[in-house]
Each structure stands twice: as structure tokens, then as C-alpha cells.
Amino acid sequence: RFGSAPDGCPDDPSERVLYTYDADAQMLRRATGRGRPQPFIGDMPPDGFLLSYFDRNGTELLPPLDGDARAAVFLIDIVIRTVRQHPDPGVTQPISSELGSAVCLSNPPN
Numbered sequence: 347r348f349g350s351a352p353d354g355c356p357d358d359p360s361e362r363v364l365y366t367y368d369a370d371a372q373m374l375r376r377a378t379g380r381g382r383p384q385p386f387i388g389d390m391p392p393d394g395f396l397l398s399y400f401d402r403n404g405t406e407l408l409p410p411l412d413g414d415a416r417a418a419v420f421l422i423d424i425v426i427r428t429v430r431q432h433p434d435p436g437v438t439q440p441i442s443s444e445l446g447s448a449v450c451l452s453n454p455p456n
Contacts, residue, residue: 367395374426387426394427422449 364377365386374390375383387395399407400421407415427444 365395367392387428389428389430391427391429394429396423396425398423420451422451423447424449 362379364383366375366377366383367373367390368375369392372388372390372392373385374387374395376386377383399409399411399415399419400423401407401418402420404421407419411419423446425444425446427442429440429442431440432438
């Protein structure tokens with residue numbers, strides 16, 4: 347059986363996503379449900395993945411988030427940065443790329 351029938355509950359085991367950082371490989375790994383972490387984004391320095399959480403009033407919620415704080419999350423700000431050595435050996439400056447996005451959740455107001 348793969349997952350469970352949709353029931354409107356976002357906390358079912360098959361709907362959980364876990365991100366872990368592998369410092370040796372400089373890689374972000376992603377696991378869903380009870381699966382093993384799989385490569386997700388490579389060439390990521392230790393400070394290359396940042397999640398910031400905000401409530402409906404724009405107040406930042408600082409980790410670790412307890413159950414009440416998780417329920418209050420309305421917006422997640424995501425920043426991803428990758429860095430790779432330039433393919434031209436004559437160029438010492440690495441190539442860096444950064445992407446940011448914000449995700450609004452539909453949590454009810456507290």
C-alpha cells in the first residue's frame with residue numbers, strides 16, 4: 347500500500363518530509379514518509395539551505411518549534427544556495443547561485 351487515502355490531515359506519516367544535510371557530500375537529502383533520504387540538491391555549502399518561519403502577523407517563529415508554534419506557521423521563507431568550482435581552471439571565483447521563495451500555508455488563525 348502506498349500512502350493513505352486523503353483525509354485532510356497534513357500530519358499523516360506518508361505526508362511528512364524530512365530534509366537532512368550531508369556535510370561530507372555537501373548535499374541536501376530529502377525523505378518522505380518512512381523512506382530513506384535521497385539526494386535532492388548537490389553542491390550546497392553548510393549555510394546553503396535556510397528555512398524561516400512566520401506567523402500571520404509576520405512575526406518570525408524561531409526553531410525548535412513546538413506543536414503550538416508549528417500550528418501558527420503561516421509563511422515559510424526558503425533560501426537555497428549552491429556553489430561549484432568554475433569549469434575554467436583559469437577562473438578562481440566559484441559559480442554561486444541562490445534561489446528564494448515563500449510558501450503560504452493554510453493554517454487557521456490562533
